[in-house]
Amino acid sequence: MTIVISDQRKWTEVLRRQKLANAERWLTIMENKKDLSGFILSDYDNLLRALETTLENPDSFTLAYQLIQRLNTVVFGFADWDRWLHYLQQALRTCESLQREEEEAHLLTMIARIFLHQGDLDKAKIYFQKSAAKFKDIGDQVNYGKALGKLSNVYVLQDDLVMSEQLCQEALKIAMASEDSFAIGLAYLDLSHIHLKSQNLHEGLVVARKAHDIFTKLGQSKSGVVALINIVSIQAQAGNWAEAESVSTQLMSILDTTADIKSISQLKNNLGIAAFNQGDYAKAETLWQEALQLNTQVQNPTEMANLYNNLGMVYTKLHEWETAESMLQESAKAYQDLGDVYLWANAQDNLAELFEAKGETAVSRQIVERAISVLETAQKSAHRQKLLANMTVRLKKYNSNAPSTPH
Structure with missing residues (x-):
């Protein structure tokens, strides 16, 4: 005897409730997990299917939002941008309709x-x-x-x-x-980004350390990692190699237990800067190539541009001219696309140094003249003016060494 299911909607709803119960189970597991990153990495697809179920109807939005809160900080490090953006925009539309x-x-x-x-x-x-x-x-x-x-x-x-x-x-x-201590820590951290960009290294180190101290007291490990990365970057750029290495060792012991590809890439980039500034070009190349490989997973244009620039500098030192030029051209284009005049001009300066090392000073002069013309029309700031002054000195050197034109 065949049993006919007359109310298909009833069974569809039963199945949906089962899926929602399963989603609630996943949420409970995440709330109790100490190694949340490792857990999400191992059950990523199952967790996303659970989230999809909760996003199907507005009546399960609260559960969907709770899942998003738990998943977001970890999934963000996976660089699964397009899929995660789709879920967030779907949740936002529901949120707006529910006010x-x-x-x-x-x-x-x-x-x-x-x-x-x-x-x-x-x-x-x-x-x-x-x-x-x-x-x-x-x-x-x-x-x-x-x-x-x-x-x-x-x-x-x-x-x-x-x-x-x-x-x-x-x-x-x-x-x-x-x-709010955490908000104060974040503000100090944001200030350290500004000081890093403007090369006010002492001020940057002070606020980065303040931020890290606050995050440590609050147990905010992820924000603490970002503060430590800034500290390594500042120490490396300031030439404080021992301090940079010490903090890096501390950082790597933390990052080895996470799936935070972006932070590991940033750390390797900073260690590469320290190696480059100490003249260890082989080590710098290795670290920057490792960081670039990691960044292909994260696909962060700013980080990629930075790494292309750094690799261009190291290949210039290693006399690998074609590779150096390719890297620096990629960097300059990326910074131009991002609208960063200062770092675009910095990449141009490195490109001019490359052609100077090759003995092609006429090409170097053209590159520097173009970069100077852009910097002179850009909004004035201390770090731009410093770069402009350095490039002006470089241009004067080219002009003084140029062969005189016979009359």
């Missing part, structure tokens, strides 16, 4: 971070501005300040350090007024 403004503000921030790491700085700026406005509208001063800090990072990447510092100082003021 869940607090969750909407946080989702806007998450989406902005993806655009930031994809190198789409204009979209990142728009979404951070939206999230800041939303937090302000609902009276959430602490997260409003944090959003301003995140927005300041976009301006750092676009080399608008004046606007970046204004936003960052406002974020710090809000954090201090709210007496």
Whole structure:
């Protein structure tokens, strides 16, 4: 005897409830996991299927948002940008229809971070501005300040350090007024990004250490890792090799237990800088190539541009001319696409040094003249003016060594 199921919708709903119960089970497991990164990495596809189920209907949005909160910080390090962006945008649409403004503000921030790491700085700026406005509208001063800090990072990447510092100082003021230690730590961390870019290394080290001390006390290990990476970068650029190596060892012991590809790549990049500045070009090349390989998984345009520039410098030192030129051209193009005038000009300066090393000073002169013309018309800042002064000295050297034209 065949049993006919007359109410298909009933059984569909039963199946959906089972899937939602399974999603709740995954959430409970994540809440109790100490090694969350390792767990998510091992069950990634199952967890995403659970999330998809919760996003199907608005009535399960709360569960969907809880899953997103748990997954986001870890999944972000996997660089699964397109798929994760799709889920976040789907959640945002549901959130807007339900008028869940607090969750909407946080989702806007998450989406902005993806655009930031994809190198789409204009979209990142728009979404951070939206999230800041939303937090302000609902009276959430602490997260409003944090959003301003995140927005300041976009301006750092676009080399608008004046606007970046204004936003960052406002974020710090809000954090201090709210007496929120984590927000204060984030503001100090954001300030360290600005000082790194402007080459104010002493000030950068002070605020990076303040940030790290706060994160350590609060047990905020992920933010602590970012602060340590900035400390390594500052120490390496300042020529404090022993300090850079010491902090790097501490960092690597932490990162070895995570799946944070982006942070490992950044650390290798900073160690490469230390090796290069000590004249160990073979070690620098190895570290930067390893970082570049890792970055192919993360696909962060800013990091890629930085690594291409660094590899271009080391291949210049190793007299591998074609490879050096290719790397520096890639770097310059990437920085131009990102709208970073300073780092574009810096890549041009390195390219001029390459052709000078090859004995092609006429080409070097053309490169420097073009870069100087761009820097002279750009908004003035201390770090741009310093680079402009260095390139002007280089141009004078070329002109003084040029053969005189017979009359």
